[in-house]
Amino acid sequence: MDKPVIIGIAGGSASGKTAVAYKIYEYFKGKHTIKIIKLDDYYKDQSHLTMEKRVLTNYDHPFAFDMELLVKHLDCLKAGQAIQKPIYNFELHNRAEEIETIYPRDVFILEGLFVLNESQIRQRCDILVYVDTDADIRFIRRLQRDMKERGRSLDSICNQYLTTVRPMHEQFIETSKKYAHIIIPEGGSNTVAIDLLITKICSIVEE
16 A cells, blocks of 8 residues: 555544544454554644743634644654644643654544544545534533543533634534534444445555
């Protein structure tokens, strides 16, 4: 295979994007080389800002991401070149000092909020997937995740959801659903949709 297959997975916050990505990853692991890339790692560097100002950033707007760097990295990966991917630290609201070297693979899974929203990213993906999950389920999942894994308080999670997460979802993410080749309701629990997606990926990889 001359070029890798790139699968773009988008959907609302805590919709199950990561669960779908890992179901695909587990299937191909051992059969083909595969790597998951998270859009979250491409949040812009905020080292020049104080913690107080970093907290005020709207992290649910496309402008919070370094899309230019991501597009450059996708082009490198499609050309068979390694990249130096940033790593994001959610507790510091900034990129970590460490970076991750990602080498060429047969399959890449790019998952994140705005994967379908950005035309330059869509153009570089072979399959576009939207994970569609009800808002109340997504909020509960986000609440549990951010308190347990990201060190956030209940008040900060609720405030962020009402002021930025929900309105940005309605403006940018929900409207990007129209670009999806495949829509998966309920995320990782939808085994039928995931099996169909895997079958399609297999057909592309084997060409």
